[in-house]
Amino acid sequence: MPTIAQVVEAMDTKGHNGGGDFSQVVIEDVPDNAVLNEKVGTSTDADDMHRMGKKQELRRNFSFFPIFGFAAVLMVTWEAVLSAASYALPNGGRPALIWTFVFSLFGFGAAILSMAEMASMAPTSGGQYHWVSEFAPKSTQKILSYVVGWFCVLGWQAGVAGQSFSVGLQIQGLIVLNDETYVPRNWHSTLLAIAAVSVCVIFNTFFARKLPLVEGLVVVLHVLGFFAILIPLWIFAPKAPSSEVWSGLQNNAGWSSTGLAFLVGMTSAVNALIGPDSAVHMSEEIRDASRVLPRAMLWTLIVNGITGLIMSITFAYCLGPLDAALEPPYFFAFIGTFYTATQSKAGATVMSCIITILTLCSAISNVATSSRQMFAFARDRGLPFGGWLSQVRPGWDIPLHAVFTTFFIACLLSLINLGSSVAFNAILSIGVVALLSSYLVSISCVLIKRIRGEPLLPRRWSLGKWGFAMNVIGLAYLMIAYLMAFFSLGTPVTLATMNWACAAYGGVAIVATVYYFLYAKSQYVAPVSKLAKDL
Known part of the structure; x- marks a missing residue:
């Protein structure tokens, strides 16, 4: 032997x-x-x-608990319920905070379970574009996987900029809370965002081997922080009547119907649950990945789903005056809510810092995920300079060039905010739409195989007889979320309030298509073409 x-x-x-x-x-x-x-x-x-x-x-070097912590902290679901409330409050009011999350938890949950099953079939850092290459009809395998690969890279790169910008904006909000003379400027938030992403890249470069240990510790903060926010709100914050919290959806954004307003407000819950594929892109760093990875995704859904739902209900009750929350003086409604509850700037600052620290930890995980996704797609020659981007330095055991490129892209995207916050917000919106696109295509390919009665790959974690239903429910929800992600937050729609994600999305699709036919068509190696033939 x-x-x-x-x-x-x-x-x-x-x-x-x-x-x-x-x-x-x-x-x-x-x-x-x-x-x-x-x-x-x-x-x-x-x-x-x-x-x-x-x-x-x-x-x-990732086992179950660290990768569970990695995914749970990257998604920061209960934290995002608070920071993304600005989407739901104008489009449904307090009840929308709760019911959009409940609706999304079931719909997005089905999509997450569908992806967990695919992760057990093919645990690779490529994730969705690899799955599409294996599961799509043969005639479309190469082009579909190529397009999905581009949208995955786009979605995660925009996510790094978005999380870093959220950290910067939250710090600005805390400065406004504690210093009445402070006048916030766009360049302040831009520099803070660049500082945040710098911390993330330094950590992912010099402390990469400690990432599993840190993720295991941070998930404890994720849980303890939940109670550190929840308990003071229930004890000190004034409560809205239950009739106002659970019923009576409002249409403060001027849409033609309350139902449409509710669907637009669903974007808040989407932001809280986006990124379930984060752990997938770390799969080549997980020990016993085909078993551990889907279990981690399942438990992330359970823990983040429960805490997110509880926080949605709590925030709906403890929000304070709705008019003030619709135009938060500290950029985020939760900072004002904490101040109203505690009547203490120090107390509100401490509570808000918990969310800011966890958002920074999410950004650290985001850099790891986005760099691995870029590394995987570059390895298959789907990106310009693929050979350089996919290099793994001996001894470092990380895609160092992809990490540095992620830093460079995040800084460039942050600079857009200097010229136009509207344009920057469009970049953040395109990140959500791009990831939703990748989920839609990959789950659709598996569903087609099920409908045709074609055999699926062996897997150690299976949905069994529920697979078809989970695929259908997940796709139905993702399609609604995908369409709503292109809507603006309200009417009238002007150049300043329009959601420019549609233009950015179309632009990236055009660039990817042109690059494919000019160069990548002969260079891109679809993952399905590399499968071992001797098994």
């Missing part, structure tokens, strides 16, 4: 891009699902990478 070192050596010398056959060594001579080493992971991980034709370059 060969030693572990011999197995690893065989994998390193023969298993590059599916060019050799080490599968017999792994299957026959190594105990089933044995841990080979930290770099390779388990024998199942090695089999999965071989089947997908990928070389193991990253270090598999």
Whole structure:
């Protein structure tokens, strides 16, 4: 029986891009699902990478709890319920905070479960574009996976800028709260956003190996912070009557109907639940990924779903005067709510800092996710300078060039805010729309295979007989969310209030298409073409 070192050596010398056959060594001579080493992971991980034709370059140092913490903290669901309330309050009022979240929890939950099953079938950093390449009809595999890859990269890169900007804006709001003479400027928030993303990149560069430990600790703060916010609100904040909280949807945004206002307000819940694929893009750093990854996604949905729902109800009751919340003096309604509840600037500052710190931690995870997504797509030559972007420095075991490029892109996007906050908000909106697009296409491909009765890949975590229903429910919800994400927050729609995501979305689609036909069509290697033929 060969030693572990011999197995690893065989994998390193023969298993590059599916060019050799080490599968017999792994299957026959190594105990089933044995841990080979930290770099390779388990024998199942090695089999999965071989089947997908990928070389193991990253270090598999994430187990269940750290990757659960990674996904839970990146999504910051209960925190986003507070920071994204500005979408729901003009479009439905207090009841919209609750009912849009309930509706989204079931709809988005079905989509998350669908993606968890796909993650067990093909646990790769490529995520959605890889799944589309394997599951789409043969005639569309290459072009669809290419377009989805671009939208995944776009969505996560915009997400880094968005989270960093949220950190900067929250800091500005706290300065306004504590210094009445302060006059906020756009360049202030821009510099704060760049400072935030700098912290994220430094952490992802020099402390990358500590990321699993930190994520495990931060998820504890995520839970304890929830109670640190919840308890003071229920004890000290004035409460709205239940009739105002649970019923009587309002249309303060001027839409033609209350129903349409409610659907537009659903964007608040979408922002709170977006990013369930974050853990997927770390899958090549998870030990026993095909089993651990879907379980982590499931528990992230449960924990963030419950805490998000409780916080939605709490905030609806404790919000304070609705008129003041619709035009928050501190940029975010929750800062004013905390101040009203505690009647203390120090108390409100401490409570708000919990959310700001967790948002910064989310941005750190966002940089890790976006760089791995970029690395995976560049590895398949889907991006310009793919060879450089997909390099993994020996000893670092991270896609360092992709991390630095993520920093550069986030800084450039933040600079847009200097010229126009409207244009910057369009960039943030396109991030949400781009990710929703990738979810829609990938789940649709699996559903088509189910409808046609075609066999799905073996998986260690399965939806079983519920798979078809989860796919259909998830797709129905995602389509509604996708359409509503293009709406502005209210009427009348002007150049200053319009949601320019449609223009940015179309522009990126045009650029990606032109690049594909001019260059990438002959260079892009669809993941399905790399699958091992000997299994």
